[in-house]
Amino acid sequence: xxxxxxxxxxxxxxLALILLVPLAxxxxxxxIAPTDKFLAKGNFSGFRINATGSAGIYIVLFAxxxxxxxPILAEIDTTRALTxxxxxxxxxxxxxxxxxxxxxxxxxxxxxxQNEYARxxxxxxxxxxxxxxxxxxxxxxxxxxxxxxxxxxxxxxxxSQVLLNGYGTTSLIIAKNSTSVDAKSRTITFSPTIYxxxxxxxxLKELNSHEISVLKINAGNTKPPVMAxx
Amino acid sequence: xxxxxxxxxxxLAMITGKVNAxxxxxxxxxxxxxxxxxxxxxxxxxxxxxxxxxxxYSYAITGADGxxxxxxxxxxxxxxxxxxxxxxxxxPLQILNIPPPQYQDxxxxxx
Numbered sequence: 127x128x129x130x131x132x133x134x135x136x137x138x139x140x141l142a143l144i145l146l147v148p149l150a151x152x153x154x155x156x157x158i159a160p161t162d163k164f165l166a167k168g169n170f171s172g173f174r175i176n177a178t179g180s181a182g183i184y185i186v187l188f189a190x191x192x193x194x195x196x197p198i199l200a201e202i203d204t205t206r207a208l209t210x211x212x213x214x215x216x217x218x219x220x221x222x223x224x225x226x227x228x229x230x231x232x233x234x235x236x237x238x239x240q241n242e243y244a245r246x247x248x249x250x251x252x253x254x255x256x257x258x259x260x261x262x263x264x265x266x267x268x269x270x271x272x273x274x275x276x277x278x279x280x281x282x283x284x285x286s287q288v289l290l291n292g293y294g295t296t297s298l299i300i301a302k303n304s305t306s307v308d309a310k311s312r313t314i315t316f317s318p319t320i321y322x323x324x325x326x327x328x329x330l331k332e333l334n335s336h337e338i339s340v341l342k343i344n345a346g347n348t349k350p351p352v353m354a355x356x
Numbered sequence: 357x358x359x360x361x362x363x364x365x366x367x368l369a370m371i372t373g374k375v376n377a378x379x380x381x382x383x384x385x386x387x388x389x390x391x392x393x394x395x396x397x398x399x400x401x402x403x404x405x406x407x408x409x410x411x412x413y414s415y416a417i418t419g420a421d422g423x424x425x426x427x428x429x430x431x432x433x434x435x436x437x438x439x440x441x442x443x444x445x446x447x448p449l450q451i452l453n454i455p456p457p458q459y460q461d462x463x464x465x466x467x
Contacts (some may be wrong), residue, residue, distance in 0.1 A: 138420040234457060287414055294425025295416040297377070326461065329383055333392045333464055340385065340392065340464045347442045350403060350410045353434075 133206050140195050156180035219312055220271040225288065226317040236319055240264065246290055275352050277314070284314060294323045310317030379455050380426040382462035384418050385441060394422025395467060401438035403428055405448060412438070427456075440467050 132151060150217045155164070156179070166182030168175050170189050177185050229238045238246075243265035260269040277284070282302050289295045298316045300306045332338045368396050384400065385392040396418050404413035413435070416424040431453040437444045454460045 208434055289416065291417075291419065292378075294427050295414055296427040297414065297429050299428075299430075314357075319429070321457070323381070323423070323425040323427070324457075325383070325419075325421050326381070329464065330385070330392060330394065330422075333385065338464065340466045341444045342440050342466050343440075347444060347446065350438075350443045351403055351446060351448045353408075353410075353448070 133202050136202050137199060139197055142194055144191050147191055151187060152180040152184035155183050191335060218274050221277050222311075222313045223270055223272050223286070224313060224315045225268045226315065227268065227288070228317070228319045229290070229293065230319060230321045232322050234323070246292065250265050250283045274312075286316065288318060290320060292322055293320045296320050301318065357454055362404045376431060376453055376455060377428040378431045378451050379456050379459050380429060380451065380462055381459040382424055382437070382465050383422045384424065385422055385464060385466050387466055392464075392466060394418070394420070396420045398422075398424075398439065398467075403431075403436050403438050403443070405434040410436070413447060423458075437462070437465065442467070 164179055164182045166175055166177045166185050170185070173283075175185055227243070227247065229243065230236065231238050247261065247265040247268065261267070262269075282301075284300050284302060284307070286298050287295055288298065296318060298318050300314070300316065306317070329338070333340060380402075382400070384395040384398050386395045387393075398418045400416050400418065401412045402414045402416070403410045403440055406413075413433070414426055414429070416426055418424045431451045433451045434448050435451060436448045445463055449462070450453050
């Protein structure tokens with residue numbers, strides 16, 4: 127819910143009412159009985175009042191309405207403070223991350239059968255940070271929550287990954303200003319099309335026939351390569 | 357053998373923007389009696405050189421055939437691989453601009 131800041135307008139409206147509402151009966155008295163004697167005498171907010179006729183009526187009504195507007199104006203300020211607090215809290219609500227998966231078959235042209243999704247996407251085996259909380263009944267949508275701070279720390283681009291047996295690790299990237307990011311509902315939707323991977327079937331054979339070389343483990347590669355500082 | 361699973365991971369990594377994506381493919385093997393056999397269910401970390409340090413950018417798990425895949429990764433990054441506590445290759449590689457469905461094939465690693 128968004129709160130539009132119309133407080134200034136409300137306050138102007140209140141002030142306008144204070145000034146204009148008493149005019150109606152004052153004008154009415156002036157029209158009906160202009161010679162009637164009506165006396166308003168006393169102090170009001172440090173001013174000494176001594177008025178007659180319709181002016182007296184106006185001042186009396188003005189004073190009466192004015193005494194009621196102060197609480198109203200204070201209420202507007204209190205409401206604004208509360209709505210500001212609510213807005214601040216809403217900005218810290220966690221985000222919902224939703225994956226609408228589309229898994230492709232080996233031919234890369236057709237989606238796998240609907241009943242195949244349950245083979246690849248299993249709710250009991252979902253591991254993530256944070257843990258997935260919801261899997262749709264067709265096993266095509268996975269949904270979980272992420273703290274607002276984590277989303278903020280990602281910067282302008284959101285990056286996540288899906289790791290699926292038979293599909294490898296797929297990197298998913300969207301810009302924060304894309305239509306996939308709904309700041310209002312605090313939902314980020316990824317709709318990846320993920321393709322089955324294809325190994326090099328002959329590689330092991332080539333390896334064992336020494337047609338290709340292999341990188342071997344050694345005592346020296348327990349540290350990462352040394353790079354020149356940039 | 358692991359049952360078929362889905363692992364969702366959110367990383368706090370910055371990406372430079374939308375670019376062409378490259379699929380990387382590699383295999384982990386082990387030498388058993390003089391013959392190389394695939395090494396399944398092994399974690400392979402993609403270490404990327406960024407901000408003057410090596411960072412684990414992503415990881416994959418080898419399948420029954422020892423193969424692992426990193427799909428849809430932006431080309432240009434300098435990287436090496438971390439497998440069972442060891443880094444490969446001695447000289448880091450770069451993610452090339454190879455459009456899918458082709459793969460950038462990585463050197464076979466023997467643990």
